[in-house]
Amino acid sequence: MTVPISWYLMLSGALFVLGTLGALTRRNGISIFLSIELMLNAGNLALVAYSRLLGQQTGQVVVFFVLAVAAAEAAVGLALFIAVYRHGRTIDVNRMNLMRW
């Protein structure tokens, strides 16, 4: 018996919701970033599932690009956190007030 594609899509949706919840509730910058990676990965799972459903490789090509963008985003984001930490000695997003008047 093969697994229906809907199961993969439901799993992907559940992972995305968990990532949303984490990104909204955590106050540590690194943890928020981890939640965003979780959401990106849920999106990748949905893309690969649809690629399987349609029997085409286009979805896999898109996942390739998403992986590259995720790598770039992680590099720049973590460098930003290093810069912010150097400025205020914290990466707690509730205590970051660089742009507050």
Add this chain to the structure above:
Amino acid sequence: MEVVVFTLFALLALLSAIVVIAHRNPVYSTMSLVVTLVSVAALFVLLGAPFIAALQVLIYTGAIVVLFLFVIMLLNVQRESAAPGSGRGQKWGAVLAASAFAGMLGMLLWRTYAPVQTVPVGEDLVSLPALARRLFGEYMLPFQMIGLLLLAAVIGATVLARRDQSGGREDVR
């Protein structure tokens, strides 16, 4: 057989994702993210995308997670302490927003749900040469742009994380 493997890795992914968003220590969160990513890579193999699964393990767990751990070590991130003021309202708001989103997503999936009898994994879905031909033919321009984006990210990250060497005034402050 396939159902057993799917259930195993799906449960593993969900449980470790819960640990990622719930654990107060970011190091444990990161290690739990590794478990999630590897489980999803196993699901990619089930879906007939072994190359993407290999990329996932190499890029995510090989590069990105190491970067995360390195930054956590560098910044000496502490455990998240109890909220000093804002807390309750934000948490309940987040739960409300996430459950509303889950409801919308669930309704969408419910309405489109059909027990599709998927065709078995075809040769053209798994084939790496076909993927390479697509990537370097049809998608050549996006591929080049991704290269440019990565170059820009490397330069940007270096500039942002660099300590000011000149000793002069810093404009960023």
